[in-house]
Amino acid sequence: KTVTQTMNKIPRKVVVFDCRLENGDAIEKVLDIQGMEFSEFLRTVTKEFTISSEETFVLLTTDRREIDLDRFEELKDGNTLHLLRSVDQVLSVSTKERILFLPHYDTLIKSGMYEYYASEGQKSLPYAFAELIDNALSATSKNVGVRKIDIRLMFDESQGKPAVVVLDNGSGMTSKQLNNWAVYRLSKFSRESSAFESDHTAYVRPAPVPRSLNSDISYFGVGGKQAAFYIGQATRMITKPAGSMDVHELLLSKEEFEKKEKNKEDIYKGFILNRKPGDSSHVTSEDERFLHSLIAEETEEDHFTAVVLTGVQPEHIAFLRADFHLWTRELAHVYHYYVHGIKGNDMRPSTVDIDTTGNIDIRICLFEKLKIPRIVDLRDIINDMQTLYINSSVDSFEFKAQVDEEGTAEGILRYHPFLYDRETFPEDPYAIPSLLADDEEDCVIVNQEGRGKKPIFECFWNGRLIPYTTVAEFDWCARPKKSGPVPAECYKRISGVLFTNDKFQVSTNKLTFMDLELRLKDKETIFTRIVNGQEQRVKIHKEFTQWLKDCHEKWDKQIKFLGFNGTMTRTDV
C-alpha cells in the first residue's frame, strides 16, 4: 500500500500550529503526510512537538473539527491544523493560515453572461459582437491598405457545428501577446508586450483626431473574453503577427476548464500551438470541419487574427438568423462614423464627396446549408438612425465641450425642418411599438411630432456608440420655459451627436458611460461653437438660438392659408 501511495505524486503536506501555549508565537511545522496512516501521523505530531505521553492533545481544523481517522483521510495538501490541549481551549496565540484564492474560471467563461443586458427591448447580442469588432478596429488601425473585418456566421451543418468567426487583417499577436489576451483584466496600460525588458513598448495614447475616431477602443482587458464566452462555449484565437512566419493558436473552452478542475490540474495553465500558416493537421473533430478552409486562407494574408467561437447558444443562432437585418443595422449604427468617416453617411447628391474614410470594410456573412450566403457590408446599410438623421437634416450646429483639462466632447446638432405638411425628423422604423405608446392624448395636441420625448444626443466614445447612454439636452439648447424668439416646436426638430474622447469613462461592458451627463453639466464645462473647424468663444446659448431661428426661417415650409376672403360657392358644379 505504501508503495503505490508514494508513487502517487500528488503532494500531501499539512501545516500544524502548536497553539497550546498561552502566549508567544505559535510554532508552525509542515508535515508531509504522503502515504501516512493516522496512527503514524499522531506519532509524528507527538514527536515533532515533543508532547509527553501524559499530555492530552487534539488536532483541529481551523474551524475546530477534530481530526479523526476519517477526516485524516480527507485532509488535502495545504490544509492547516491547530494543535490544542482540548477542543475548547481558547486560541491564545494566533495563527497564520496560508490560503489560495485564485479567481474561479467562471471569471472568464461567465464574464459576459450577466453583462450584456437588454435595454428598451434591444437585444444585447450585437453589443457582444461589437467588442470583437472593437478589437479588430484597434488591430487594423495601423494597416496601410484596406482594413478588413469579417464576421462569418458558419451555420452550414455540412461544415460542422454552428460557429461564429470574426476575422481581421490587423497586426495579429505574437505568442506573448496571445498569452496576454487570455489574461483577464490585463489592460494595455499594464501589459508587457515582450518577454524581454529591452523590447518593452509602453502604451502610447493616440494624438487627438476629429470625432475621436482613433480606433483605440480597448480599455479594460476583458471585452474580447466577455464577448466570446457570451456568444459561445469555446474560443479559438488564431493569429499571425506582421513580420512573423508563424501562426499562433490558443483554445480556451468551458469544457477544458471543467476538466482541469475535475482532475485538480492548474486551471490557468494552457498551451499555445505554434505552427506554420495553412497547417490544419491538428484539427481532427468533424464538428469543426469548417476550420480546414479557414486555415487554408491563412497563406493569403501576411498578418491576421481569427476569433473562432463554437458551442454557440441555440437562442443566439435563432436570433442571428431571424433578425439579421436588425442586428446588422445596429452594428452599422455603432460604427457609423468609422465606416463612413467624420461626415457620416451623407447620401445627398448636393454633397461634395471628400472621401475622408473609405478603408474600413466591415462585412457580415451568414452561411447556411444550401442557401446563397447572405452578405452585407456595414457601409451599405442606409437605414441606421445616424444615416436617417444626416440625410433628413438641412443644417447643423457644431460645438465643443471642454471638461477639466483633458475631457473633450465634440457635438453636432442637426435641424430637421417641417416641410409643407409634415415633420422630417426621422422616426426609427424598427422602434418597439410599446415604447412609442403615445400617452399625450390627454393633451390637445399642437405638435405631436418631431423628436417627441426622446433625448437629443446619442453618444460616441472614441468614435464608437455607447448605446444605452443618451443626453437629453443642455441648458442652452433646451426649449426655454418662457416662449422666446423661436417657436417652441423648433426645439423638437433637432437631433444631436456627442463624440467624447477617452477621458470620459465607460462601464466595462461599454453599454453606458459612467458619468457623462454629470460631468458635461458641471458648471465648469466650457462650451464653444465650432465654425469651419475653428473654435469660437461665444455665448453658446445666443449662438444656438440664433442658429435655430435661422433654420426655422430658412427651412421650415408651412402651407399657410392667408387672406381669408369668406366662403365662396362654386357655381360651376
Next chain:
Amino acid sequence: KTVTQTMNKIPRKVVVFDCRLENGDAIEKVLDIQGMEFSEFLRTVTKEFTISSEETFVLLTTDRREIDLDRFEELKDGNTLHLLRSVDQVLSVSTKERILFLPHYDTLIKSGMYEYYASEGQKSLPYAFAELIDNALSATSKNVGVRKIDIRLMFDESQGKPAVVVLDNGSGMTSKQLNNWAVYRLSKFSRESSAFESDHTAYVRPAPVPRSLNSDISYFGVGGKQAAFYIGQATRMITKPAGSMDVHELLLSKEEFEKKEKNKEDIYKGFILNRKPGDSSHVTSEDERFLHSLIAEETEEDHFTAVVLTGVQPEHIAFLRADFHLWTRELAHVYHYYVHGIKGNDMRPSTVDIDTTGNIDIRICLFEKLKIPRIVDLRDIINDMQTLYINSSVDSFEFKAQVDEEGTAEGILRYHPFLYDRETFPEDPYAIPSLLADDEEDCVIVNQEGRGKKPIFECFWNGRLIPYTTVAEFDWCARPKKSGPVPAECYKRISGVLFTNDKFQVSTNKLTFMDLELRLKDKETIFTRIVNGQEQRVKIHKEFTQWLKDCHEKWDKQIKFLGFNGTMTRTDV
C-alpha cells in the same frame, strides 16, 4: 558565482523544441539553465539534441527573436524556445508552448471601478453599499433574534485614516468560507463549504415567500469584492462563525497585490489570521487605531462579520458626508420591504398594525471628530419614494405574473386620487430638476400632473430594488387609445411595484434586470389578480379597469361648480 546562483532558489528552466525536422513531432526538452552561462547553454543544447559540429542552428523565441548573449540573460523560467536551422526556416512541425494566464489582480481590485455607474443623475455609491448590505441580509437570514446591520463611517481623524465598516450579527464565516469569499466568481452554486466531502452542504434554494423577501440576495460571487474595492483600496474581513470560538481575519489590499507582483510572488496566495475574539495585538498601524475598539466589541457577539474598508477614495468621503440624507434615503428605498415588511411603511393611523417584519435593523452611523455622531435607522426614513407612494394611496390592486414554469412576479398597483384641488401622486422631492424639465408646454395642458411620463413600476428582485430597471406599463393597465369608461387622467394616478423571484436575472452589478420587460411582455405570460392573498383567474384587463373606475368614483374628489345661476353683484360691499 555559481555558488551564489545555485543558492538563489528561483527556478530557471526553459523548454526547447527541436523544429529542424520537416515532419513528425518536434522533440521537446526541458533544460535547467539555472546558473548557466550562454556558451554552456549552447553546448548543452548541442549535446541534448545531438547537433553535429558541421550543422548550423539558431535558437529563437516563439516570436522568432534570436537568443544571443543578452537575451539569454533575460530568459525567464518557463520560456519556450525553438531550435531551427536558420532564422527563417519554416515551422514544419508544430510546437505546444506552455502558458499561464492567471487573471490579473485588477480582477479583484478594479472589479467595481467601472461597474457602478451613474444613471439619471443618481450617484452610484449607494449601490456599492447595497452589495455589502445584501451580504449581511443573507448572513443574518437565519438569525433567531434581531438582525443587526451597521454601516459605520469612521471619519474621525483622531481614530485613524477614514474607514467604512459594515458590521452584521449574521452567521459569520468559517476560515474555509472566508477563503471562499476571496475567490472571485465562486458563487453559492459551485462552492464547497468545507474541506471535508462529508460536510458538504449544497446550496438550497429558499422556499417561495411573499414578495420574494427571502434574504437570498447573492448570486455571482463578485458583489462583496466589487463593492469593497470600489469604496476603498483595502478590505479587511473579520468574522466569527456561529458556534466557533475563533475569529478569522483576512486582509486584501491593492498595496499587497502590487508588492506581490513586484516581488514575483504568487498573486493569489495570502493568509487568514485565526485568533481569539478581542485580540487586536496584530494591529500596529496608527492609521487603523479605530480597529482596537472594533475588535474589543467582538466579545459581545457570538457570531458576526465586519467588513472594514480603508483607503477610501476622497470623493466618496466628500459625498458620504455632504449627501448623507440622500444616500441613506436611497438605501431606505432599496431595502424598503426588508425593513418595513411586506406591507411596506404604512404610517396611516387607520392601518391595523400587524407587525410582520420588524427584526431587521439597518443603521448608518457617521462619526466625525468633535461632532455628535449622526445615526439613522433605515426604518425611520419616511421620505423614500415607496413610503410616499404607500401613504398617499387610497386603494391597491394586486396581481401576479407567471412567466414560464418558475418565473413569478408579484405586482401591486396603487391609486393616488385627485383631492379637491390637486393630484396626490407623490413627487420626488429630490428629483434632479433637469430631468423634470417639462417639455409638454407645447400641448394645451389638460392634466400635467399625476405620474406624468414616469414608468409605472419600480422593480424588486428577491425583495431588493434593482434601481435602473423600471417597467413603464402593461397592456392591460395602460391608458387605452380610445377613451373608455375611465377618464384618461386616472391612468396617471397609479404607481406600481413588481417583486420578482430569482428566476428573473439581474446583471452582475445588480443595477439592471437582464430582460425583465421582454419576458413579462411575452405572449405566454399569465396575469392573475390576487384578492386577499388568493389568486383569481380573471380577465386582468377588465378587473383592472373596473378597479380603476371604482377608485375614481370613490376617491377622486373634485370641486365642481354646479348649477350656475348667473352673475351676482354683492350689494353689501
